Amino acid sequence: MAALRRILCGGKSHVSVLLRREFHKSSPAALQVTVRDALNQALDEELERDEKVFLLGEEVAQYDGAYKVSRGLWKKFGDKRVMDTPISEMGFTGIAVGAAMAGLRPICEFMTFNFSMQAIDQVINSAAKTYYMSAGLVPVPIVFRGPNGASAGVAAQHSQCFAAWYGHCPGLKVLSPWNAEDARGLLKAAIRDDNPVVLLENELMYGVPFELSEEVQSKDFVIPIGKAKIERQGSQITLVAHSRSVGHCLEAASVLAKEQIDCEVINLRTIRPMDTDAIEASVVKTNHLVTVEGGWPQFGVGAEICAKIMEGPAFNYLDAPVYRVTGADVPMPYAKILEDNCIPQVKDIIFAVKKTLNVI
Structure with missing residues (x-):
């Protein structure tokens, strides 16, 4: 408020602007919440809401x-x-899957999804297939969650994105949140779902704060599984991404806007089932498409989007081939300069947009 006193003689408009700023800073309607705290709140509320839920x-x-x-x-x-468990992914994942079959709602945390490979038989052959193979008689309401994708300086065995891996398998729902709203709403939806759900968080996003509206703060707020969100409206080119890459796309779109290039940015949120309708509607409007992901290119999420567009009605609206921005097709190097060149950066998205629009 000291700033307010300093400009009291500066005119009514200045005072009203500053008053609005001061009000918004102290307003309880919107809060700055990190992705970590959004997940923590969702876990807390769902554990309290349903006694069958456990972590x-x-x-x-x-x-x-x-x-x-x-x-x-x-x-x-x-x-x-x-419950703390021994260092045995195969063991505690099997316990969790069995508990889900028996009517509980476990949340199974992998310290990173790289370690979920130790439990892949439990996730795929037990969790993903049982609901189908039992003709709907045995639901498996379980959430597999934890950090996914590249972190920083942890090399090849800790830096894989499993969106395409798990998105490949029928029977699983696969979610990939970007911001605090995604994390909160998708985790609550996953816990309440009767199917096994894989929630792929991003370690580098845990400490990043985002504004949460009063609506999102509600204990009843959930994000429907299978629905993407348009984070930025645009008219010239569509950028589709998930997880941390959404933020990179928004940064690239802001830079390109200064060059009169208008990008629409879609946050996938859900890898499986994928919101193909949202992508197609955007492509029909913009006539250009770039996909962005941190995972490897071969058989990746972007490759699936390319196939869906190729096979659907939106293909006839494309004015240029779809361009994919992905992680490099190598195991992640340890050296920082090599790591940086293996992970999609804002500059890579800007280059892809300009190449697609033929303005390089």
């Missing part, structure tokens, strides 16, 4: 989670609802 994984209880996503939950809900 298990390595260090999720007494240590508050390797990434502090489960901070405070063990103290609040106790050993029966928040």
Whole structure:
């Protein structure tokens, strides 16, 4: 308010503008919430809402989670609802899947999804296929969640994106949140779903704050699985991304706007089932498409989007081939300069847009 006093003689319009700013800073309607805290809130509310929900994984209880996503939950809900497990993904994932078959709603945390490879038989052959093979008699309401994709300086065995891996398998729903709203709404939807759901978080996004509206803060707020969101309206080219790459697309769109290139940015949110209708509607409007992802190019999420557009009505509206921006087709190097060149950057998206529009 000191700034307000300093400009009291500066005119009515200046005062009203500053008053509005001060009001919005203190207004309870919108909060700055990190992705980590959004996930924590969703877990807290769903554990409280349904006594069948429980969380298990390595260090999720007494240590508050390797990434502090489960901070405070063990103290609040106790050993029966928040359980530390041995370092055995195959073992505790099997326990979780069996619990889901028996009527509980487990949330199974992998310290990173790279370690989910140790439990791949439980995730695919047990969780994903049982609902179908039992003719709908045995639902498996389980959530597999944890950090996915490249982090920083952790090399090849800790830097894979599993969106395409799990998106390939019928029986799973696969979600990939970007911001705090996505994290909160998608996790709550996943916990309430009767199907096995894979929630692919991003380690580098955990500490990033985003504004949450009053609506999103509601305990009843969920994001429908299978619906993408247009983060930025545009008319000349469509950028489709998921997870951290959505932010890169928005940054690239802001830079390109200064050059009178108008980008529409779509946040996929859900990898499977994919919101093909939203992508097609955007392509019909913009006539150009660039896909962006952190995973490898071969058989990737972008490749699937290309195929869907090729096979559908939107193909006739394309004025240029679809361009994919992906991670490099190599195991992730450890050296930072090589790592940076293996992960899609804003400059790579800008180049792809200009190439697609033939303005280079």
